Amino acid sequence: MRELALNILDIAENSLRAGATLVEIDLAADFSQDAFSISVRDNGKGMSKEMLASVCDPFTTTRTTRKVGMGLPLFKYSAESAGGTFHITSEEGKGTAVTAAYRISHVDRMPLGDFGGVALQLVTMNPGVDFCFTAKAGDRQGELDTREVRAILGEEIPLGAPEVRAFLKDYIKENLTDIFGGRL
Ligand SMILES: Nc1ncnc2c1ncn2[C@@H]1O[C@H](COP(=O)(O)OP(=O)(O)OP(=O)(O)O)[C@@H](O)[C@H]1O
Ligand SMILES: [Mg+2]
Numbered sequence: 001m002r003e004l005a006l007n008i009l010d011i012a013e014n015s016l017r018a019g020a021t022l023v024e025i026d027l028a029a030d031f032s033q034d035a036f037s038i039s040v041r042d043n044g045k046g047m048s049k050e051m052l053a054s055v056c057d058p059f060t061t062t063r064t065t066r067k068v069g070m071g072l073p074l075f076k077y078s079a080e081s082a083g084g085t086f087h088i089t090s091e092e093g094k095g096t097a098v099t100a101a102y103r104i105s106h107v108d109r110m111p112l113g114d115f116g117g118v119a120l121q122l123v124t125m126n127p128g129v130d131f132c133f134t135a136k137a138g139d140r141q142g143e144l145d146t147r148e149v150r151a152i153l154g155e156e157i158p159l160g161a162p163e164v165r166a167f168l169k170d171y172i173k174e175n176l177t178d179i180f181g182g183r184l
Contacts, residue, residue: 003113018044
């Protein structure tokens with residue numbers, strides 16, 4: 001995997017599989033501290049303590065089609081191999097939160113990649129799920145909360161409708177460019 005955005009997609013897919021109705025994804029950069037963090041929180045079914053303890057071991061999976069789950073181990077590796085840290089918390093019946101932190105300048109830090117594309121895909125492909133994305137760097141910040149967008153559009157117009165999709169695509173792209181300026 002060469003892009004953090006694809007790691008994020010993987011982690012968000014775990015949330016969707018856990019039945020989440022809300023997935024919150026936060027990106028925060030502090031260029032003066034050479035620090036970048038990604039956090040994904042969901043209100044899905046969560047994990048037992050035993051599951052949580054072994055979940056970063058690539059042989060842990062509840063998938064039945066194959067024996068190895070790689071999403072969490074790869075995300076953990078992306079952070080720890082780039083001078084960063086990784087944390088996961090989860091509570092059964094409540095949800096799960098995953099945070100990965102990076103040294104921005106570390107030679108092994110993967111580029112963020114097309115996070116805008118991933119966000120757009122998540123929003124338009126999952127009509128029954130709400131997403132809240134935030135991006136922050138210094139005093140620049142932006143947010144996209146599908147609950148707010150839905151409130152404005154009303155129930156008739158889906159987020160995947162061509163005009164809405166085009167608007168969201170530009171909105172996300174402009175925000176990411178303005179906030180991170182291609183530095184991630
Ligand atoms: N957000 C979550 N909520 C509840 N359970 C989760 C969550 N994320 C991961 N899990 C549990 O941890 C297991 C391991 O997750 P991981 O992403 O590493 O592998 P996977 O999803 O099983 O396979 P892959 O990501 O390679 O498709 C999952 O099978 C699931 O049981
Ligand atoms: Mg997974």
